[in-house]
Amino acid sequence: MFEGLTAKLQNTFSKLQKKGTLTEADVDAALRDIRLTLLEADANFHVVREFVGRVRQRSIGEDILRGLNPAQQVVKVVNDELVELLGGGSEKPFAFSSQPPTVIMLVGLQGTGKTTTAGKLAVWARKERKNPLLVATDIHRPAAIEQLRQVGKSAGVPVFDMGQKTSPADTARAAMSHARSNSLDTVIIDTAGRLHVDTEMMEEIRAVKEAVSPHETLLVVDAMTGQDAVNAATAFDKAVDLTGTILTKLDGDARGGAVLSIRHVTGKPVKFVGVGEKLDAFEFFYPDRMASRILGMGDVLSLIEKAESAISEEQALEMERKLRSNQFGFDDFLEQLQQIKQLGPLDQILEMIPGLSPKKGMKLAVDEDALRHTEAIIYSMTPQERRDPGMLNGSRRRRIAIGSGMSVQDVNRLLNQFRQMKKMVRQLGGGKRLPKGFQMPMG
Amino acid sequence: MLRGFFKKLGAVFSGKQIDEDLWLELEEAMVLSDISITTAEQVIGELKAMVEKRQCRDTEEVREFLKYELIRILGVEPARLTTRGEYPLTWIVMGVNGTGKTTTVGKLAHWLKQRGFRPLLVAADTFRAAAMEQLQEWGDRAGVPVLTHQMNADPAAVCFDAWQSAKSRGFDIVVVDTAGRLHTKSNLMEELRKIFRVVERAQGRPPDECLLVLDGSTGQNGLQQAESFLKAVPVSGVIVTKLDGTAKGGIVITIRDRHQIPIKMIGTGEKIDDIEEFDPRRFVDGIFEDDE
Ligand SMILES: Nc1nc2c(ncn2[C@@H]2O[C@H](COP(=O)(O)OP(=O)(O)OP(=O)(O)O)[C@@H](O)[C@H]2O)c(=O)[nH]1
Ligand SMILES: [Mg+2]
Numbered sequence: 001m002f003e004g005l006t007a008k009l010q011n012t013f014s015k016l017q018k019k020g021t022l023t024e025a026d027v028d029a030a031l032r033d034i035r036l037t038l039l040e041a042d043a044n045f046h047v048v049r050e051f052v053g054r055v056r057q058r059s060i061g062e063d064i065l066r067g068l069n070p071a072q073q074v075v076k077v078v079n080d081e082l083v084e085l086l087g088g089g090s091e092k093p094f095a096f097s098s099q100p101p102t103v104i105m106l107v108g109l110q111g112t113g114k115t116t117t118a119g120k121l122a123v124w125a126r127k128e129r130k131n132p133l134l135v136a137t138d139i140h141r142p143a144a145i146e147q148l149r150q151v152g153k154s155a156g157v158p159v160f161d162m163g164q165k166t167s168p169a170d171t172a173r174a175a176m177s178h179a180r181s182n183s184l185d186t187v188i189i190d191t192a193g194r195l196h197v198d199t200e201m202m203e204e205i206r207a208v209k210e211a212v213s214p215h216e217t218l219l220v221v222d223a224m225t226g227q228d229a230v231n232a233a234t235a236f237d238k239a240v241d242l243t244g245t246i247l248t249k250l251d252g253d254a255r256g257g258a259v260l261s262i263r264h265v266t267g268k269p270v271k272f273v274g275v276g277e278k279l280d281a282f283e284f285f286y287p288d289r290m291a292s293r294i295l296g297m298g299d300v301l302s303l304i305e306k307a308e309s310a311i312s313e314e315q316a317l318e319m320e321r322k323l324r325s326n327q328f329g330f331d332d333f334l335e336q337l338q339q340i341k342q343l344g345p346l347d348q349i350l351e352m353i354p355g356l357s358p359k360k361g362m363k364l365a366v367d368e369d370a371l372r373h374t375e376a377i378i379y380s381m382t383p384q385e386r387r388d389p390g391m392l393n394g395s396r397r398r399r400i401a402i403g404s405g406m407s408v409q410d411v412n413r414l415l416n417q418f419r420q421m422k423k424m425v426r427q428l429g430g431g432k433r434l435p436k437g438f439q440m441p442m443g
Numbered sequence: 444m445l446r447g448f449f450k451k452l453g454a455v456f457s458g459k460q461i462d463e464d465l466w467l468e469l470e471e472a473m474v475l476s477d478i479s480i481t482t483a484e485q486v487i488g489e490l491k492a493m494v495e496k497r498q499c500r501d502t503e504e505v506r507e508f509l510k511y512e513l514i515r516i517l518g519v520e521p522a523r524l525t526t527r528g529e530y531p532l533t534w535i536v537m538g539v540n541g542t543g544k545t546t547t548v549g550k551l552a553h554w555l556k557q558r559g560f561r562p563l564l565v566a567a568d569t570f571r572a573a574a575m576e577q578l579q580e581w582g583d584r585a586g587v588p589v590l591t592h593q594m595n596a597d598p599a600a601v602c603f604d605a606w607q608s609a610k611s612r613g614f615d616i617v618v619v620d621t622a623g624r625l626h627t628k629s630n631l632m633e634e635l636r637k638i639f640r641v642v643e644r645a646q647g648r649p650p651d652e653c654l655l656v657l658d659g660s661t662g663q664n665g666l667q668q669a670e671s672f673l674k675a676v677p678v679s680g681v682i683v684t685k686l687d688g689t690a691k692g693g694i695v696i697t698i699r700d701r702h703q704i705p706i707k708m709i710g711t712g713e714k715i716d717d718i719e720e721f722d723p724r725r726f727v728d729g730i731f732e733d734d735e
Contacts, residue, residue, distance in 0.1 A: 140713070147572045
């Protein structure tokens with residue numbers, strides 16, 4: 001469904017583009033798609049209304065309609081406004097206090113990922129050469145303290161708790177003196193999940209806040225949250241005066257539009273995002289990337305960055321040369337697959353490539369299993385066949401199928417994809433330099 | 444708890460003209476409840492046609508049409524959990540991370556026990572830290588035994604053992620708590636399929652319930668979740684949790700509309716008896732209840 005909307009948006013824009021000049025009605029047509037896209041991405045109804053109003057004003061007000069490339073400018077306005085709404089990217093993401101210990105308190109609704117996030121923060125602080133302490137104050141959920149103990153163990157970070165009988169504020173206070181006497185310079189307090197309408201429970205975190213005056217009070221928000229995000233964020237902000245938020249579960253396919261609403265109603269920056277269950281699946285937040293994700297335009301920057309760290313310049317240049325000169329064979333293909341795997345979980349990578357998911361006829365189901373199958377087929381080819389796929393006639397294909405345990409159809413499909421991919425890359429390239437890592441076939 | 448549910452929707456109808464403003468307000472109220480904009484537009488389209496055809500003047504009448512339409516989408520007859528059959532039955536409880544699966548399994552244990560069943564709980568989340576301890580605590584609260592294995596044990600093997608031991612010890616409903624899994628991770632979805640297959644082999648028929656636990660505050664991604672889980676196993680019902688907050692859970696209407704998966708239970712708190720059978724009429728009545 002998202003793919004459909006993304007395609008629609010792109011379609012509308014390309015239609016607008018063809019006309020060259022735009023009327024106000026054209027802009028309104030595009031804005032309708034943008035509105036739908038934002039709503040389907042879970043941005044709050046009222047925030048979207050305001051947003052669309054602002055974009056409309058800017059699009060029409062700034063002589064864009066008579067400008068050189070109006071469609072592109074409308075896209076740019078949308079993107080800019082979105083980035084702006086998400087915090088502009090000017091803020092420094094996180095600073096440790098000059099007077100340690102730096103105290104960080106995590107709050108949020110039930111099941112958003114606070115405990116895991118506490119562990120991730122600890123691991124991250126370690127990397128920043130800090131000595132963190134994890135503090136367990138969830139005395140309500142069964143085995144929550146035990147969970148943080150285990151998280152601490154796998155992170156190699158000490159965990160402080162006083163069992164389920166001590167109040168969270170008392171535990172937090174005791175943790176502070178424990179940290180001071182053990183020269184632990186970063187105190188990360190995990191709290192129980194709670195509903196923002198539960199006054200007693202909201203009072204509980206207020207007491208913790210009062211007891212230890214945290215430098216950072218961060219709201220942990222599930223990226224899959226819907227329209228209610230506004231209510232929850234407002235209430236938490238009112239109760240404990242948030243300093244920022246952390247957005248979790250971004251490794252899924254949720255667009256995460258709730259972050260727009262939260263940012264809008266609290267005005268507090270998003271500081272980190274969680275992108276997996278492992279403790280190092282944790283990153284800084286970048287408004288521009290989030291904007292692309294919400295609009296379904298793909299997270300180009302993240303991908304380029306990841307590709308840069310995994311693929312050397314020479315490798316990339318060599319691949320490109322081969323592709324252009326049409327010498328690209330299955331050995332190169334295999335090498336690319338290996339590189340892609342180094343980039344991280346494939347579903348994440350695909351998500352980041354603009355225009356890939358919605359495009360028809362190249363529905364690239366990226367699936368680690370499918371990749372393994374692809375590799376099996378390639379490994380069953382002779383070196384000569386890999387260099388020159390053109391020689392793969394019927395009997396060779398049958399042999400390869402048997403060797404790899406796949407069907408002849410599977411082999412044919414791969415050969416087809418490979419051909420299409422080469423063709424596509426040539427068209428795509430059009431003489432321009434491809435961003436590194438972009439020429440990947442996706443299995 | 445159903446009071447104040449969709450209160451906005453109720454408010455829309457007080458003393459208004461049937462005009463464009465009414466439709467816009469209606470759309471707003473539906474979207475704010477997490478019903479998808481597509482579903483909302485479609486329902487409004489149907490209402491408009493109805494108003495036209497019957498020459499309605501009365502907003503009260505529009506209100507009845509909308510109620511009827513939403514009940515129709517949710518299914519007029521409430522769907523129930525399968526409790527009868529060749530014992531032991533197996534219920535698999537699944538969903539993305541943090542939706543309330545373990546809590547729901549604890550509540551279901553209590554719910555079943557109160558109705559005279561002999562449930563056995565199975566800790567098939569061998570992955571998340573302290574997941575087994577958490578379920579054990581719920582088992583203790585409900586007075587229902589919990590079968591656990593080592594951390595990182597194969598969840599499918601755990602389920603196989605559980606079914607065998609339920610059969611030999613005379614339990615009648617095996618409730619499996621699975622690890623939270625994002626629906627986009629193909630290896631984890633494959634693991635779920637394997638659990639399904641192993642149970643199917645053990646009992647000689649598919650699991651009797653595959654219950655998707657959905658957080659009531661989930662937005663449009665809920666639809667993707669339902670679709671991906673549906674691709675992996677035949678989802679037999681949805682359980683919506685955390686409806687004690689201000690979130691409306693409207694995405695279940697869209698899910699039901701597109702995929703006919705019935706909503707079977709709702710979670711309304713963190714206590715063991717905060718669970719109710721889902722009732723479409725009450726749900727929709729709740730939508731229009733004036734909240735005062
Ligand atoms: N208010 C409220 N909280 C709930 C409800 N159901 C579950 N919770 C809370 O949600 C949080 C997560 O619940 P769990 O049962 O651990 O969720 P889970 O799906 O098993 O989580 P993972 O196994 O980590 O994926 C806990 O704090 C529960 O107390 C409900 O109906 N209402
Ligand atoms: Mg669980």
